[in-house]
Amino acid sequence: MFLLKLIGVDEKLREVKVRVDTEDDLWVIYNLLSGGDVIKAKTSRELKTRSGSRRKPMTLAVKAERFELQPFTSRLRVHGIIVEGPKELDLVGQRHTLSLDVGREFTIRREEGWSEAELGRIREAVRRSTARVLIVGVDDEEVCIAFLRDYGVEKVAELRVSLPGKMYQEDRERILMVKMAEAARMVEEACERFKADALVLAGPGFVKEALKEALKGLKDVSVYLEDASTGGLKGVYEAIKRGVVTRIVKDYSLVEEERLMEEFMSKLAADERLVAYGLGHVETCINAGAVGKLMVISELLRAEDQELRLKVENLVRMAEGRRARVKIFSSLHDTYHWLKSLGGIAAILRYPVEPPKHTVQPGGGKAFRRL
Template sequence: MKILSKNLKRGSVKVVPETTDDIWVLHTVIQPGDLVRARTVREVHFGERGSGRSSRVPMTLTIRVEKTEFQAFTTRLRVRGVVVEGPEKYGVLGKYHTMSIDVGRELEIVKPKGWPRSLLEKLESRGPQPAAVIVAVDYDEYAVAVARGQGVRVVAEGSLHLPGKDDPSREDALRESVAVIAKTVAGVVERENPLLVVVAGPGSLKDIVAERLHPLLPSRVKLYTDNVSMGGHAGVLEEVRRGVMRSALREAAAIQAERLMEEFERLLAKEPCRVAYTLDQVLEAASMGAVEKLLVLDEMLHHPDPEVRRRVDELLRLADSTRAEIHFVSAEAPAGARVKSLGGVVAILRYALQLGGKACA
């Protein structure tokens, strides 16, 4: 979740959801009576009622929330309520409106009575979020930053101080600078435990840095290169603005889901009573507070059967209340297909449980 601004005196927080996980967090955070302000589209009728034309008009509205629900067949969250602010010329005040909140859509949430600490903490840190390291480098400067769902933090930067192009010592100085950058990045990777590293910059220098860095990285960390127009802090920001990091973090979340699925399969073979799968089994385990890690196919959030959606919501709220790690995975991801074959929900348990007739050793 990217938090754009906070004004807790007026109970306002502006956010941009960046993953399906974030959409579900908003579902748990937005409550009846809250005010939600966002850009939306509304059908507007022109002329006498029942005559004339109508058109879908984009506008910014604020609604007083009455309920939220996941929309079937999509990853969107539907937020329904009465319009309390909007363009007067369209006569929308006092009428009902439903906003569709999707990944990448900015919105402001206002809680008139203030933000409970627990709900604010949900927005600020939803469990262990996947991280990526960005390195932006050119022949003048470099910067190293850590990107998570909440934003980007520059942790190291410096200048290369290279001699002129005709100076015979330039190549040695460049190799020295590249070695320093690679060592710095390796230290950040060891400390931050990211799932991927992106080396960005103009020309071929980024490839030289990536080549020097590659043997210093753990095998689990993926390494990418990308083109930006400059190095340093400005290069980091350019990389982020281009949206590459959002897709990289989505991939990081898929890698995280893959590792969780591997852990689940290992326990299924060796300690079958330490895992649960299918909605029935996992919901039973969650009601006992036994779920330690939960992996949910994102399709389950918007299942066409409203009863399934209700039970998934109940499961997520139970898991959340007992501080379980909650992760979502797309059906398109390799781990997603395996989760789907197991009923769309799998869990690693805190202790062994006999569920659904399983025999425990």
């Protein structure tokens, strides 16, 4: 399961279709787009009528002239000329602005085609944002364990449960315990095999709770309980339709933020020369090629101050060019406020760099002075 999703590449039409699920994705797309690209997406447009005006939803293709990450919002705006739209509205040639925000799908067409390097950037962004998810559809009849891949669901294992009727309560409880213990072993083996980050137990009633209780050997796997009307493979698909994957995407991004924060604080405690924070210090380390992981709050990339925004954008591009892992903190969780207290930008370094003397507030705590 992927945050940034490359839905398809049509070499004949010179199109790529993507879905963005985080602000990291918007940043990748923002840096990928060029003037002259044709972006096709769902949008709305105000239409004048005899009685006034109204906004009408529609799908438009716009030949892009310029792009901007809009200040104060998680939105990429594409300004350009309409080249394709509903024929009855005769909009071709008129100006329009597409707003591409988190959760949107759209296509990008490049007339000269896509280079392998450009497609590689998208695939690399997809690879780096991969969350490995197992979904288990479970009820009193069957258990189905499935792995969520970018192209769909891969069935991993199945188990028949077939509990006796409720009038045989004692036998029912005994068989349930035996079957859930067996299912738990299968689930734990699948989690280890696929190195799962998240596990969803989906189904009706109490059986999914019984399975959760039977799971004893899980480590570093987030467990989600999801109501579904049935178990088995149908329960797996029902859980996906109910939006559990979207919740995992948000949680996964937050977990990544927390891990980076913990790594930063650990490095800082061990040797302050292994981290950098604040615009000037981070810029020095990026120029030296010392940055291994760069953290930036989304607020800086959407800053109303154009000079500041462009400076931060340039630093992020430089870091990416030197193969640093870039994470844009976009949540309003404690991690976001922690990074903001460090000036909104921080880095974990590949090797020690002597820090400048300045005062900051790591973690939002009492200010201290580096000597």
